Amino acid sequence: MKNKDVYAVKTLSSREYFAPGHRACAGCGEVLALRLIHKALGRDVVVASATGCMEIVSSPFPFTSWEVPWIHVAFENAAAVAGGIEAGLKVLQRKGKIEKKKIFVVAMAGDGGTADIGLQALSGALERGHNFLFICYDNEAYMNTGVQRSSSTPFGASTMTSPVGSIRSGQQTWKKNMVAIAAAHGIPYIATASPSYPMDLMEKVGKAAKTEGPAYIHVLSVCPPGWGIPSDKTIKFGRLAVETGFFPLYEIEEGKYRITVNVEKLLPLDKYLKPQARFSHLPQELVEQVSRRVCSDWKVLKRKAEKAKEVKEMDSSPGGRGVR
Ligand SMILES: Cc1ncc(C[n+]2csc(CCOP(=O)(O)OP(=O)(O)O)c2C)c(N)n1
Numbered sequence: 166m167k168n169k170d171v172y173a174v175k176t177l178s179s180r181e182y183f184a185p186g187h188r189a190c191a192g193c194g195e196v197l198a199l200r201l202i203h204k205a206l207g208r209d210v211v212v213a214s215a216t217g218c219m220e221i222v223s224s225p226f227p228f229t230s231w232e233v234p235w236i237h238v239a240f241e242n243a244a245a246v247a248g249g250i251e252a253g254l255k256v257l258q259r260k261g262k263i264e265k266k267k268i269f270v271v272a273m274a275g276d277g278g279t280a281d282i283g284l285q286a287l288s289g290a291l292e293r294g295h296n297f298l299f300i301c302y303d304n305e306a307y308m309n310t311g312v313q314r315s316s317s318t319p320f321g322a323s324t325m326t327s328p329v330g331s332i333r334s335g336q337q338t339w340k341k342n343m344v345a346i347a348a349a350h351g352i353p354y355i356a357t358a359s360p361s362y363p364m365d366l367m368e369k370v371g372k373a374a375k376t377e378g379p380a381y382i383h384v385l386s387v388c389p390p391g392w393g394i395p396s397d398k399t400i401k402f403g404r405l406a407v408e409t410g411f412f413p414l415y416e417i418e419e420g421k422y423r424i425t426v427n428v429e430k431l432l433p434l435d436k437y438l439k440p441q442a443r444f445s446h447l448p449q450e451l452v453e454q455v456s457r458r459v460c461s462d463w464k465v466l467k468r469k470a471e472k473a474k475e476v477k478e479m480d481s482s483p484g485g486r487g488v489r
Contacts, residue, residue, distance in 0.1 A: 177367075178204055187230040188222040192396030194387030194403060195219060195302045198360040199273075202300065202384075205370035208233065210269045211250050215243035215278035218309040219302060240274070240282040244290035247272035247297045269374050270297040276317035277307045280341045291350040291379045298373045298380045301343060304388035312391045316341040319411075320458075321451055322443045324391075329446045339458070347381040348417055354380040356416035356425075361387075361403025365414055365425050372416070385412045393442020405437040410463040421473035424466065434459060 182203035189196040199219055203210070210233045214220050220237050223230040238246045251270040257263045272290070274283050279301035287299060306324050307313040314327040318336045323329045327336040347355050354376040356369040366384070373380035387403050389396040406412035407426055411434065414426040434456040438444040447455075 178207070180204070180208075182206075182208070182210070182232045183223070184230045184232055186228070188225065189218070190388075190390055190396070192387075192389040192399045193218075193222075194360055194385075194399045195275075195304055196222065197399070198302060198358070198366065198384045198386055201360055201363050201366055202370050202382075203233065205367040206269050206271070206374055209266060210234070210271055211254070212236070213238050213243050213246040213250060213270075213272045215272075215274035215283055216240050217275035217278050217302070218304070219273065219275070221309045240278050242286045243272040243274045243278060243283050244297075244299055245286040247299070248290040248293060248295040251295045251297050270295075271300060272297060273300045273302060275308070275315075276301060276303040276305060276343075277315045279303070280317045280343050280346075281315055284346075288346075288350065291347065291352050291381070294352075294378050296378060298370075298376075298382065299347075301381070301383045302386045303343075303383060304386040304391055305340075306388075306391050308388050308391045317343065320455055321438075321447050323446060324443070334446060334448075334451070335443070344381075344383050344417070347383075348420075350379070351420070352379040352381060353377070353419055354416070355382075357383045357385070357412065357414055359385045359403045359407060359412065359414060361400045362407070362414060362426055369416060369425070372418070391443070393445070394440065398440075402437070402441070405432070408432045409434050409437040410459045411437055413463060413466055415466060415470065421477065422466065422469040423473060424470045431460065431463060 183200045195218060212233060212235045214235060214237055224237060247270050254268055258265045303317050305318050307315055312324045314324040314336055317340055318324060319340045321335045323335040329335050344355055344357060354373050358366040358369050360366055369382055373382055385406055387399045389399060394402055407414055408428055410431040415422060415424045435452055438447060438452055
């Protein structure tokens, strides 16, 4: 496996924009991703944050962990508020009321706030073409209210509202493909990312920040209490998700797919599923069923990436579209 580290550790800012002392659980993958993302974005940022774990842990009145302008908004409207902030900043700059410089507008939400309750506002903001970045911190359930299923919860996972019983065995639906939904809006930059691959994550955030128009990043955020894993295994499970093909790391730039962390041969899915309490009830035949779907999705993704590579090569060849 090869990960092209464009961000080198030695070039990283030591400045933190998310202060310690917050109340995230031990081993929270989401808060790690958030720290890295804000290191990559720097100081000139305004964040609109939907209700969810990251809001709860960072802002118990009268304290805050945020060292950049941050506004807590409702579940439904994080993307709409970000769109309004972006439009407002543009006007203030045009009228000379604030300095003319790039200010990144970021909307963030958990998987519930993205794929379920905030989806309408997100779709609207992507379609209107606001210059902003939407980040989904996907811990695969409504975690801060006690692990209820969302439409991003994987098939078979046990949650409070998709329990394991004599009739049903965990979540009955397949994880909603938010990346495909974002891609259907034809926006210029989309990526999946994981804090287990910090340089890959930060490179994508850097690209998204430079994008003119909407960008969407879907971050797999390992949740030790919700997934039933030890809190010191967050990084390991984030890596296993990628190495088994369960959560591939890729980007879609101007409609072209690129796998950013390639996996030569996928690891068996049991290695990822079986040690997690939320999947431990799954009988072997269901693990195999999930595994078949994961392999088939991986093949489809690889084909899309190969096709994009071929088009790129054709465009840059003599007589190709790129040299006209
Ligand atoms: C409209 C609305 N419905 C329900 C709630 C209750 N609620 C608060 S946080 C939350 C779960 C959030 O899940 P997610 O967006 O995945 O974020 P996480 O807590 O996992 O970070 C729910 C259901 C609410 N605040 N507003």
